[in-house]
Amino acid sequence: MSIDMEQFKTTFIEESLEGLDIMESVLLEMQPGEAEADEVDNIFRAAHSIKGGSATFGFQDITQFTHVVETLLDQVRSGQRAVTQEAIDLFLQSVDIVRDMLASAQEGFDIDQAQVAAVQAGLERMLNSTPASEPAAATPSDDGATDEHEHGTSGEAAAPAGGGWAITFKPFPDMLRSGNDVVRLFRELAELGEFRAEADLSAMPALVDMAPEEACISWQVTLRGEIPREAVAEIFEWVDDECELTIHPLDEAAALTPVTAAEPETTAVAEAPVVQAAPPAAERRSSERRKSRSAGAESSSIRVSIDKVDALINMVGELVITQSMLSQLGEDLTLDKVERLKDGLSELERNTRELQENVMSIRMLxxxxxxxxxxxxxxxxxxxxxxxxxxxxxxxxxxxxxxxxxxxxxxxxxxxxxxxxxxxxxxxxxxxxxxxxxxxxxxxxxxxxxxxxxxxxxxxxxxxxxxxxxxxxxxxxxxxxxxxxxxxxxxxxxxxxxxxxxxxxxxxxxxxxxxxxxxxxxxxxxxxxxxxxxxxxxxxxxxxxxxLTLAILDGQLVRVGEQTFIVPLVSIIESLQMEQGRVNAIAGAAELYKLREDYLPIIRLYDAFDLRPDSTNLTDGLLVVVEGNGRQAGLLVDDLLGQQQVVIKSLETNFKKVEGLSGATILGDGTVALIVDIGGIIQLSQGGGQTRAGSAAA
Amino acid sequence: MDVAEQIANGLDNDMEADGNQFLTFLLAGEEYGVDILRVQEIKGWNAATPIPNTPDYIRGVINLRGTIVPIVDLRRRFGLEPMEYGPMTVVIVLKVLHGDKSRVMGVVVDAVSDVYNVQEDALKPAPDFGSVVNVDFVKGLATVEETMVIILDIDHLLNSGELAVMAGALAE
The missing domain is CATH 3.30.565.10 (Histidine kinase-like ATPase, C-terminal domain)
Known part of the structure; x- marks a missing residue:
């Protein structure tokens, strides 16, 4: 099948990481001995989806590992096992291991196998410590089908069974509609070994009531031969969630059949849709909880709450209305309609501003x-x-x-x-x-x-x-x-x-x-x-x-000669007019201004940027005291213009990094103004060697 | 590589079979040509914001529908006598490729001239003038209706000298 699995794989990994986060936060809140049912359910569900997903994508190590975790959790859930501090710690370690495994699946580095083995051994030790929990297959499960077939082998997960497998396969009525064909599945099974299927026709409706597209026959399949369990499971992989399926080693099957046949009907039908529906609902909840991932793994996608998207759609709707109103007005504009035009324009302005605020808020988490x-x-x-x-x-x-x-x-x-x-x-x-x-x-x-x-x-x-x-x-x-x-x-x-x-x-x-x-x-x-x-x-x-955001900064507009620059407001400490007597020059060049108890190096911005100023006289201009990279300095500018929020545009996109500038922005009149990089300009004019003076002043 | 670029490259390849189209412009009486597929738009001169501490041929940056685009004065770039900018002064906005990244830059020229079809094999290599004139930026010389058109290699021209970008810088 030529579906782009990569795309699903990424989603799987992201969702699994969210699942792990949920597991972790629930585990941390959990107190030994008093686990609440829905807490355990939450953890179990997360572990279960990770297992199911990893099997689909062929991450065998994750599947095997989470399977053990899941089996333990299942025992906790069914009350067979008390929650001990030891168990919580073990589960937390497992969360880490799975997280590492996912990261390695995504980025392909090696994980610490010894650690995996250690935790897995711990889990298995705990699993074996309560004989009552065996065989796990008999425990009721969350969404019947998938659990059942995995649980069937919890005891001998790795060992291929000698005699063969007894498979109970009961398709949901809808299974055929998704393009899955029982005949094809059986043909594949038959290739594995000696194959025998018995049809259970008890659910067959009368001929008149029969819908040809519905599957209503259940099957008892006996498959004899040295067949690894994975091979059997793989064949049913695609119909996992569309049928009730149990796979048991042949010799045990007889004993287990009554149990497995009886219980999934109730649980599976009721619970399976919940699990299927859970991801979208749970995702939103978990998106609030999801933490940013470990270093280096910055995700390139973003989850946005539906509310924010709806608000945006509403606003765009308003914008469209305003636009059509304006264009209608523009078709035969007469002087008496100027008032309405003004109203329309102010409406447009409001729409645009709201839209901008809301678009920015998408990036906010x-x-x-x-x-x-x-x-x-x-x-x-x-x-x-x-x-x-x-x-x-x-x-x-x-x-x-x-x-x-x-x-x-x-x-x-x-x-x-x-x-x-x-x-x-x-x-x-x-x-x-x-x-x-x-x-x-x-x-x-x-x-x-x-x-x-x-x-x-x-x-x-x-x-x-x-x-x-x-x-x-x-x-x-x-x-x-x-x-x-x-x-x-x-x-x-x-x-x-x-x-x-x-x-x-x-x-x-x-x-x-x-x-x-x-x-x-x-x-x-x-x-x-x-x-x-x-x-x-x-x-x-x-x-x-x-x-709040990297894309917008509060800027102080300053004028040097004919050019306007923007100084980030966060780096400005104060602005003042200089007094002649307080200026000193070391060796006639490095100028210092005595501001209260500190000596502040003066940077003549026109010098640094090679511009023609109004006046080179220090007392004619203004000194903007700034701090960047832990150093303070005074920038000499001709005038302070005003403060406004500016949208930062990169100079590097089409040009390159310019020393002393951190970017550019577009002013209201459409012209470009450059944003001063305070740390950079101090570095530039002081040549690096004066950290001491700066930090002492700080 | 985005789709548009792929299409552009595809077109590029097709064109090479039956000649490329070149947009030509005038600069101090000579006619220069650039690959027309690299031309994004042609606009009149508007004041640019100068960038400090850059060579004088970089006239500054302009706002091109929200994007900051650097403007290069080709006269100054070639060391020709600079000219007063007037209403006829034209900025050609070009897409410049650098490795697998592309940048948008504007060049100031005297006037836009024409569009020619030039067969690839009709391009003659520029003669080597040694150190007198740097012909690295010249892709070749074409003769159209008895006049010589200098076909420029803009990727080379606009990625050299002060315009050069370290590979790392573009990769952000």
């Missing part, structure tokens, strides 16, 4: 996508470190641009890890300090102005100012005597210096991926900023400030 990985991480990390940590999250519904979300994931992981690893103290230390043994890490997200703020707050020991200072002196960032005069903010800023990893500062647990300098760099690359507050004994708070 709730930040829970990024937050959802943290309960798991906190759970794992705290048990590993022997700490008691409670993770609180708030503001998960705060929406954030998808691109920003994908890039903020790793820095957040790092910060949360740090909070648990270095921030929260061990229980004994906490008790000694008179605090509750359980430490709290609070993740909070909220909007403020045009920004989104993410806080990572812990109630741990707080940052150790003295140790940071000592480390800064050791690394030669400051002189031994300078430390005392520095503000806390200036001291904490050292944390973000390259090579100044928190691990080395606060504890000896190190080698955990990116350092804080990378965290800061990633955040800066997104046009954001990070800020630290800490008080000894009470904990520390890291605040990340991010622009």
């Amino acid at each position: 709730p930040i829970s996508f990024a937050f959802n990985r943290f309960p798991r991480m906190a759970h794992d990390l705290s048990s590993k470190l022997g700490k008691q940590v409670e993770l609180k999250m708030s503001g998960e519904q705060t929406e954030l641009d998808k691109t920003v979300m994908e890039k903020i994931g790793d820095p957040l992981v790092h910060l949360v890890r740090n909070a648990i690893d270095h921030g929260i103290e061990a229980p004994e230390a906490r008790r000694a300090a008179g605090k509750a043994e359980t430490g709290t890490v609070h993740l909070n997200a909220y909007h403020q102005g045009g920004n989104i703020l993410i806080e990572i707050r812990d109630d741990g020991a707080g940052l150790d100012r003295e140790r940071i200072l000592a480390k800064a002196v050791e690394r030669g960032l400051i002189g031994a005597s300078e430390g005392a005069g520095l503000s806390d903010a200036a001291v904490y800023a050292f944390l973000f210096e390259p090579g100044f990893s928190t691990a080395a500062v606060v504890s000896d647990v190190s080698g955990r991926g990116v350092g804080m300098d990378v965290v800061k760099r990633n955040i800066t690359a997104l046009g954001g900023a990070i800020d630290v507050q800490s008080s000894p004994g009470e904990g520390s708070t890291f605040t990340i400030r991010l622009p």
